[in-house]
Amino acid sequence: MARTPWTADHIARVENPVLTVQQRGGYVVADVKRQLDRVLSLMRTGQPVPPISTAGLRRSRFREGYSPESVTALFDNIAEWQRQFDMTQQIEEAAAPEDPKQTQQRLTWSREQQVWVREITFVSTRFGSSYETDQVDDFLDNVLRAMANGEPLPDIQSAKFHMARPGRGGYDAAAVDHFLDQLERIRPLR
Incomplete structure (x- = not known):
């Protein structure tokens, strides 16, 4: 990179x-x-x-x-x-000059896929299950970077986020988990 x-x-x-x-x-x-x-x-x-x-x-x-x-x-x-x-x-x-090996290994993520990840917003909540916002944001930055560089996405199954401290607020855990489930299903164009 x-x-x-x-x-x-x-x-x-x-x-x-x-x-x-x-x-x-x-x-x-x-x-x-x-x-x-x-x-x-x-x-x-x-x-x-x-x-x-x-x-x-x-x-x-x-x-x-x-x-x-x-x-x-x-x-x-x-x-x-x-x-x-x-x-x-x-x-x-x-x-x-292009390296033919590198050209073959690059993945192509669609603009729509990248916009979908970039524009995702999660509701912040102070009550109930919520994840630390910084950790979720950092993970999304890594996903966008991988897409922009034509690389595989970070391992979604191993993505772990700390629960936000009570009263501090964080992203709604159910919404983040649902998004990760959807993210795991998308595939590059090639």
């Missing part, structure tokens, strides 16, 4: 984002920070950053939150940086 050459400037702009705060209706600050922490962990290790969705971000009703416009603009900037790196890599790969 090719490393993404994230610069200190990219990392600094995500570590210290310029986000507008609004009194009501903005995204919950903790949710945005959790997303940015995931992005930073990928950047610091030179890994690609999959597109970030705002679908899982909660809106703050009575407290200050980040304005949706500023959060969306930051997420769009990160996606554009990744797109530029990907384009540069594709150009370099096209110029390099």
Whole structure:
């Protein structure tokens, strides 16, 4: 897997984002920070950053939150940086001679399959069975990375997530398990 050459400037702009705060209706600050922490962990290790969705971000009703416009603009900037790196890599790969063994071994995952995984959202719950959100998100990042690189999916049967601490909240365990069952059934195009 090719490393993404994230610069200190990219990392600094995500570590210290310029986000507008609004009194009501903005995204919950903790949710945005959790997303940015995931992005930073990928950047610091030179890994690609999959597109970030705002679908899982909660809106703050009575407290200050980040304005949706500023959060969306930051997420769009990160996606554009990744797109530029990907384009540069594709150009370099096209110029390099192909290894016939490697070409035969690459899997082809459809765009629809990748979008389905990227856009999945789980309901957060503080009551009942729920999984730690970071662990589920990290697993989904690994699935997307495998699809993007034409690799087999991580072993779904061995995916284990810790239960969220009571009162802290996490992703509904039944919904995550159902998604994993569906994910296990999909196959690459070739």
